[in-house]
Amino acid sequence: MPAHDTLFNRAFGAFLFDMDGTVLNSIAAAERIWSAWAVRHGVDVETFLPTIHGARAIDTINRLNLPGVDAEAQAAVITEAEIADVEGIVEIPGAAKFLNSLPADRWAMVTSAPRDLALRRMAAAGIPEPALMITAEDVKAGKPDPAGYLLAAKRLGLEARDCLIFEDATVGIQAAEAAGAALMIITTTHQHPLETAHATLASYADIRVEVDNAGQLHLQKN
Incomplete structure (x- = not known):
């Protein structure tokens, strides 16, 4: 069956x-915010964006293993930006x-x-x-x-x-x-x-x- x-x-x-x-x-809003974040951190936007969907922000950032990046702090930054942008x-x-x-x-x-x-x-x-x-x-x-x-x-x-x-x-x-x-x-x-x-x-x-x-x-x- x-x-x-x-x-x-x-x-x-x-x-x-x-x-x-x-x-x-919420794809449009999420990708706007994550794209800007990726550019600031030197992450390739095109390959990065497909990885953001469905996962917690802190897990998404941790997967990147970026040197010197506080994943918890950056996840909070992302969340604040996403709360502000629901267009x-x-x-x-x-x-x-x-x-x-x-x-x-x-x-x-x-x-x-x-x-x-x-x-x-x-x-x-x-x-x-x-x-x-x-x-x-x-x-x-x-x-x-x-x-x-x-x-x-x-x-x-x-x-x-x-x-x-x-x-x-x-x-x-x-x-x-x-x-x-x-x-x-x-x-x-x-x-x-x-x-x-x-x-x-x-x-x-x-x-x-x-x-x-x-x-x-x-x-x-x-």
Whole structure:
């Protein structure tokens, strides 16, 4: 059975969502800020930008191994700049309506962004604030480590295998796989077709959710 069909033939305890690229598109703002930062630090912008998506700022900077650079301090600089610049941030088609249709205690956001930045971007895109949000500050290891997704499931009283994770970026997909959860990949912001065995979705307008008497979530096609 194709992966896409499998997701529509089972019940889930909760849905877990990445933020950037999954429920909102912040690529323009993120790339503006990171490009300027890269130029200041002598980093080749073209090869660097594809590495920023889905990861915590501190992990992105640490990977560069730049001499004399305080990764924690620079991550704070990046975060301040990103909080100040939300121009062009928009929701992924149908995301806000879909999230608003979910029971508040049956979904969570798991993002590599710091909490203040996540709240700012969600407000800019019209995305509802979740009752549970796991952010960069809540984990010692960022994606592709599954810690964030495992923590979200635990706080919802579930195992990750009982959840469906919505993701878009490579490090997030790896984190979802490592958590042992089912996975739906949002392809809206992908510039190139994605080759994957996982289910894919271009717009939340194509799906809806039904909640059974036990509070379990069933994904339905529109």
